[in-house]
Each structure stands twice: as structure tokens, then as C-alpha cells.
Amino acid sequence: MKKVRLGVIGIGNMGSEHCRNLTGGKCPETELTAVADIRPERRDWAWKTLPDTVKIYDTGSSLIRDHACDAVLIAVPHYSHEPLAVEALKSGLHVLCEKPIAVEAAAAGRMIRAAKESGRTLALMFNQRTNCLYRKIRQIMESGELGAVKRMNWIVTDWYRTQQYYDSGSWRATWAGEGGGVLLNQCPHQLDLLIWLCGMPVQVQAHCHNGKWHHIEVEDDVTAYLEFSNGSTGTFITSTGDLPGTNRLEIDCEYGKLVCEDGEIRCKRLPESERDICFRSDDPWFRCDVREEIFPTDGENPQHIGVMNAFTAHLLRGEPLIADAEDGLRALQLSNAIHYSGWTGETVCVPVTEDLFHQELEKRKAGSRRKETGDVTYESDHTGTGTRK
């Protein structure tokens, strides 16, 4: 069987987990052939842990130039996604990029152009799309059986992090090192899923609180109000300071309401459209005691492995990706809009003008303080979103 030779650039928390998946036999069509990290201690880890067949490089560029792989998985801090992805694409490699695709939508646009010009694939690690719960909701929304969305509320406050987390990396939770907080680090998944399930908001009014719960300079608490093109509205509430948090997605539609919480999708379906009931019923206080259904799922939740295997199958046989670069761009456009609205206090259209966003971010980067703390790599489960099956 033909295999895709994969290089992993950045073998910190996420990258080392990817390596373990690859060498653990979970991706039969992918062969880990190369890793790169600028930190000697991470290269030491690779020497000690990975098979002899894996080449080890001290920079992503040297890995890319050596062409010991057909594709790279980029798992470095966000600001480095663009230069490494563009370099890899230009040198003929396919790219699977960790989320977020970049810090600024403008950078994501440049990455997409590089992919188009090179004819290579640029895919995104939106592993939460593989969760059976979200796949099931996507299927329901796509089927049209619940009709148009009227309202969505997502409270996703189960991204709890202690101060220790923020102290574990000098780049973490700084404008210069990471470009944002909970929106860029934890929430790209939910922002992508929100768009995947409910469509792209056209307008945002957000309240972002910087360092509200931690000693950090970026946002760790966000409440955003959203408006969609069909007039439906939504809220998106997130934080890394709530314990125990909530992960509850509610989507109210013409033909019923769906709630995803605690690993279950519960749905109440109406016998007819609410819009018809509203204008045809002669009962001013119409109620219907509809039975709550639990939507069954297939129980599969392959996460990162699912994304990697789909990426490989795409390269080998043209099968569909889990998420492509355009998906990454859209999630980042929404993230940028929430940031920009929070920074300026304005209600903004999505996407925000790239130059204006850049100017505002640059102001914050200019005042950013590099932290004294060293970089710690953890070998624990840190994917941490509550709605699991």
C-alpha cells in the first residue's frame, strides 16, 4: 500500500501527541518520516521516543528543504503557521495545519493563495468535526428537517485553565506570542462548528475581557452577540475561568429545538412549522407537549486521527477532507470580528476589514510583554472540550 510520508513541525504538546498517534499504528496510510523543533529538549524527546527511521531537524525550514516527506503537519505557535505553510506549499509539500489557521485573516488568505498557486492541499486540524455529536447535528441541519435556524446559543465555558497553564509557555496568552487568548487558542473549534452548523454570522457585537480570571494580557472571557443573514440571532459565550464549565449548544429552528449537552443531542420536534402555528392558531398561548427525542449517533469520535486519515485519503485517492483552508479562513474571520468588536466596542460586519484588524492588533503587540517563564511540554490529555461521547 502506498503511504504518505509525513513530517511534523513542532513537537510540543500537540505535535508530540500527533507523533504518538502516527507511530502507534492509528494512521495506517501515513508514515512519520520527519520531525522538527527549535527546542533541543524536544529533539531529545524525539531521539529517545521515535523510531530510528524518523529524521529530526532543528527548524521547520530545514525539514521542508530536505524533502524527506510528502506532507507536513504544522503544530507550532500560531504566528508561525503562515511562513511555514507557505514555504512548505511552495516547495511542493501538502500541509495539514493546526488550528487556528493563522492569527489574521489576511495571513490565511496568503496561505490559501500559496496553496492554489502550488496546486497542493492545505487542510485544517478541525478535529471536533469528527465528533459524532457534531456530525449528527450537521446531518440534521443539512437535511432541512428542522427548517431554518431562528436562534442559536452556545455556552462553551468548559475550557478551564489555571494560571499554571498560562505560565507554561513564554509565547502563551500574549499579543506578540499568540495574538489572542481563548478565541484563538481554545475556541477555533467551536467557531468553526458554529459556522458549519448554523452558517456564517454577518454581524457581531462582542465583549472581550482581557486577563479577567488570569494574569495574562489577552482575553479569557468573551460574550458575543451574532446576527445571521436570514435574520436569526445567536450568542457565543466562552471563558477559561469557569469551573465547572458548561458546554451547551442550543439551536432553535422553525420545526423544533435541538440541545447538545452532556454528550447527548436532545430534540423537540413540532408537528408543523412554528411560523404557521403563529399565524394560524386561534390559541393565544399555544403550547404543545412534544416528546423529547434523544438523537442517536454512531458513537465514533476519531478526533485528530480522523482528520489525519482523511487528509491522507485525500492525497492518495481524492477523498474529502474534514476541513479545508477556506473553513480555516472563515473560522478565523469570525474570531477576528469578535476580537475587533470587543477591542473597539463597535458592532462590526463579518469579515472585518483586514487592514483595520491588523492596525488594532499591532497596537496590542506593541505593548505586549514577553513573559519570563520557560516552555513546558505536557504529556497529558489537554484537548478538553466537554461535549464528548
Place this chain on the structure above:
Amino acid sequence: MKKVRLGVIGIGNMGSEHCRNLTGGKCPETELTAVADIRPERRDWAWKTLPDTVKIYDTGSSLIRDHACDAVLIAVPHYSHEPLAVEALKSGLHVLCEKPIAVEAAAAGRMIRAAKESGRTLALMFNQRTNCLYRKIRQIMESGELGAVKRMNWIVTDWYRTQQYYDSGSWRATWAGEGGGVLLNQCPHQLDLLIWLCGMPVQVQAHCHNGKWHHIEVEDDVTAYLEFSNGSTGTFITSTGDLPGTNRLEIDCEYGKLVCEDGEIRCKRLPESERDICFRSDDPWFRCDVREEIFPTDGENPQHIGVMNAFTAHLLRGEPLIADAEDGLRALQLSNAIHYSGWTGETVCVPVTEDLFHQELEKRKAGSRRKETGDVTYESDHTGTGTRK
């Protein structure tokens, strides 16, 4: 036993329900001695339905002037609360006023002054305060066992109304006739409870949609973002167009999280303060699998009867009211602030300047269209909030 002689002004939907409670023996210390309604058909209903001992008047003023009662319950459209309450108080009667206390906080202020000058009692019909669920939450919040509030989210979209509801009264859902929509008609209860349980917000940013789900000129869909004096934040989401709706109140505190939904209060308590965990734990992704407790309640939910009996006990023996005029004012100040923010798009402080609110409301009243529909009185259950026990 001494009884309070009560007159009910306005015997439409709510007033007639109050009469049924009073004549049905549920308020042993209150005697219904008078009713008033400007509509002949409602006076006909009173002739046919109420005991001979109940005097019937064609206006609230004539009822007040005749002094056949010690106190009045005012259950007329909101704009008439102020003139009738002030007239009753000045003539020496005590007043129990239906919610909202008034349309403008300035009017509520005048009512409170009239009560003070007359030395009479002005109480509010906030019957949801008698619900065992909210009483229990109040007790928990007051006890301090969960510590300071960090975040609250209330999705209260189970106020469903069909177009028929809005067509049933010419005053309904008009700026000139009612002064607002879901905020003034359905939500005074939840706005009062929000303040009662979590404190008064100091700042509001709201999105109010007028006639979004119905052919009406006032708001039937509201999303409000709230900030409290201790820095905690909240959302309040309501609508009369969601079916089946949601009534879910979540309060996240230093020592745990409380969720009230489906007639239950569920709580997850932390072994120590989250604030201590955040800064003392060396686990970057601290989790604690705390058991969910169901908080028991006493199961009692006396609603309007509870408020009426407390009102009478207050007049007879000085026992505490369920809610007084200041509570009514605070709930209206929050309501006015949400309206004002929604109208202007501004983030506003609570309370908003009364003159500015008045000017904005007058603009809307000037453009208000009186509806052609007649007035229908229903004899059905219409108190309709979902979180019941």
C-alpha cells in the same frame, strides 16, 4: 378575624383570575368588596359571576372615591398603573399593583413618592418570587455558600405567543397602548428575579428586535449583555416567538455552578474556591468531577395567592411583603435600560436618565398605530413560564 377589604381595578385576563382566587376562598384574610372595569362586557361578567356583596364600578376612580375597600389591586394596562395607584394612595388606600409597576421609571418614582407621602403600602405582584425554585436559589445566594457570582446566563424563551394573542387587545403590543413588548409584558418577572438573585446590573448592551416574529410594532425578541458592579457578566435572552422555548438560568459562582431548568435546581459544588484553584493548582488543565446535586425545594408555589396573602398579612400585622415598590422600580429600571440600549445601539449605565428614556419612548408613541381589533378576555391559564414545580 379582621379582613382587608379589597377592590380589583381591571377585571380582564389577570383581574378576573384574581377575583376567582379571592372568591374561591384562597385568601382567607381578604374580602373582595369591589371591582371596576370600563368595559360593559366585563362588568356583565362581574354581575353574573361575583357574589352580590361585590360592588361594581365603571371606572377605577369611582371605585377609589367610594371607599368600599381598604386596598386596591390594579390590573389594568401598564400606562394606567401610575394615575390609578397615585389616586388610590392619595385617597388613603393601600395598593397592590400588577407588573410592571409602570412603563417609565420616572412614573414609578412618582408612585413611590405618593406612597411615602400617604403612608400607605405600595406592593408589586411579582408572583414568581413565590416559586419554590427561585426562593431556594435566593436562599442559596443569600447564604454565601457559593461565593460571589462570576457569570449568569438566563435563556427565557418559553413565553410563546401566537399572532392571535397580539390581536386580542387593541392596546396590546403597541408603543402607545403598552409601551413595549416582551420586556414589559412577559419579562418583568424574570428581570425582577435576576436582580433578586444576582444583584442589579450596572451596564447593559442590548439588541431588541421589533415585530420580528409577529405583526406588532414593539419588541418580541431581545438579547441583552449585562455587567454587574463586581465585574461579573451575564446574558438575558427572551422572545415570544420560540417554540418550544427554553427556561434555563445558569449562575456560575466562585464555589460552583447552579442551573435551574425543567423544574429542578442542579448544582455542582467545588471543594475550594475556583479563584484559589486557579492560582494554586500546578495542573494546567485542572478538572474536578464533582457530583451533581439536586437541591430540594419545599415544593410550594402559591403564585398570585401567595403575593395577595402576604400583602394582606403586611397590612394586618406588618409581615414582610413578597415585593415592594422599590423592587418594582428596580426591575423597570433594568427593563428601561435594555429598551434604551436596544433603541439607540449604545451601551448604557443602569438606570438610564429618565428624560432621555422618555424622549425616545415618546418618539415611538408618536408613530404608534392603534389596532382595529377588539378586546378579548380569555379564561385560560396564561401565566406561562416554564420553570414550574
